[in-house]
Amino acid sequence: MTTTAPSTDDLRTEVRAWLAQNWTALPPSDDPWVSSPEEIAWREKVLDAGYAVPTYPADWFGRAYPSKLAAVIHQEFRAAKAAGACQDKHNIPANTLFTFGSDQLKNELLRDFLTGAARACLLYSEPGAGSDLAGVSTTAVRDRDHWVVNGQKVWTSGAATSEYGLLIARTDWDTPKHKGMSYFVIPMRQPGIEVRPLVQITGEAHFNEVFICDATVPHANLIGGEGNGWRVLQTALAYERSVMGDGGRGSRNKSKADSLVELAREHGRLDDDALREKLANVLALRELNRLNNLRAKASTSQGTSSSIMSLGKLAMSRILHSEAALKTEIIGTESLFAGPDNPEADDVNFLSLNAFFTSIGGGTDQIQRTIIGERVLGLAKEPETDRDIPFRKARHS
């Protein structure tokens, strides 16, 4: 479609009218990794209307819009609280497939990825490759028109309900680590793949371990070219980071622990000078992060925003850990208790543990500091001893 692009006003009118005519709220879902039939039906509608991936070309469900026009669609859908639009911003499997997949594979999968009829989990981290993702040892070996995969993946969300997995696997142990990996779209529903829930320190299980034993994947599902897995992964991770930005969720229970000031007041600690100092500092951390984000938004064109965005994860880690620490201090010995009879303690203890979700997940804070130092401040890289030697010869745990 090479028709001239509409004006933002015309587009806004169009989208608004379309939503008014078509959108009705979906029944709430308790598992974000499972698409209900209603949700799939809705996403199909959005896709066919050209709103799902407006920056994609018309051949691939899009309108070849510039991001300025796509933003209009995004705004209107958000205002209506309607899902499914502008997935070219955040749908990791679809965008990875769109960028690197063959036309044949795109024909086969892209529509289902965009409608939610098929879901895809991320088979990246391994017990031996966390922060150093390029150190994966899950191995794929070519067997005629298939690859045979063996290894173990970890921290995989939605593995039990996904039809596909986006897999990074080593296809060559005799080149340096970054060059010996390939990226696959592997079917999850096969005998060689076993999914087990992974219980976190909070007692919840939001992730899985995936054991892969002689699983197979068609050669056509290797995307981006053999040995190019790291490059594909970098692009896919960039999508993931832009999605993860917010980070950290609130209390498990709806208790008064939500408000630091109220919690301190109820526990009679507002006249404690030492506590007041901490309270001011901790309240300030959250407010400063909010102000940073506002400033980043206001100055996206002036270049300061990227520096602030990359700091968001560090800021959020500090906020969550220090809020939890202060809440623990406020409730004191009550924090020794747990369970539904002790909602306040339960909440505070949960927050104390769950803060690690943000300070470890998606790359530890320490890795993030290294990234900020090198990519934002331009400091020299730490020497890497395993960068230029065959992966087989590098030390790994």
Add this chain to the structure above:
Amino acid sequence: MTMSAADRAELAAAVKDLLHEHCTEADVRRVMETDDGFDRDLWQELVAQGLPGLIVDPEYGGVGLGAQELEAVAEVTGAALLPAPFLSSAVFATALIQATGSDADKARLLPGLAEGSSIATVAATGPRGTWSPDGVAVHAIHHDAEYRLTGNAHYVPYGQIADVIIAIAKTVEGIALFEIAPAAPGFERTTATVFDPTVRLSTYTFSQTPARRIGTGGWAAVEHALSLTVIALAGEQVGGARRLFDITVEYLKTRFQFGRPIGSFQAIKHMAADLLLEVESATSAAQHAAAQFDADPTGADGAVALAGFACAEAYHSTTMQSIQMHGGIGFTWEHPAHLFLRRARTGRQLFGSSRDHRERYLASKGA
């Protein structure tokens, strides 16, 4: 009046050019070695750029700009470690006169301040240095047609060179503002020996000193002027922190040990990443406070208080860490890092301590 963001950036850039020429590190070191810590020629350069009259109403010879412009300019003066009574005369005293003075007071005092022929200061607090009503240690008694002041004021910024002297004093009706003639009987000023040679302080004593009341305002006027001063101070702290941070990051790229730039060591790199967060957060706090003040001066307490302690503490930790990251050279008098640390330590006390700002912040949060 407030400007567009682009005009504001242009104003700041013009001041930056000026200071780049007339307020180099060598200039700062030269001025800080003088008795008064003040360079009248440099002040006249600032006058040419409109700085002393930045917030003065145009009808009294000023430019009449708002808190956001003041903050933007202060980022530049702070980065240059400008050794001058900018905050005390051009902001605190000027804002106070503007907030509470009668038309006659303003017409008499403001034009001289804006054109640089006079320098003002405010004797605001007693030995406890709280910058609060209960910290005022000067009393005023009605005497015939005028007042007589008795007591003392400490931490009076650039008190030696000021020729427009505003004193805050307690009266039977509460806090009031007075003007004292420099040669008034019973008025003595003593130079304090200061840790930060780029900000000078004096101690004033008043003994039955005749004084003229300025306007009718009380502590509310002081609070208004103090808020604006804290915003400007926060701007200076942001500017100073970012400047020393930039100097430090540059050093991490050019200093080699063990065959590689020291910035490649994670121990150092991670300190730098953390400091970037401090500097960016302080910038947000200062600019937010200024915007809030321009929108509604009376509703900006929380935002100003947040900037008050967040920027002071960020500046302090940036200077402390920067010296550590510099290693040996950072421990020398020759390196400028200690000048920034001295200024950072000054800002943690002057015009209200971090502790006081935290309390005001908590009050705004209902705690």
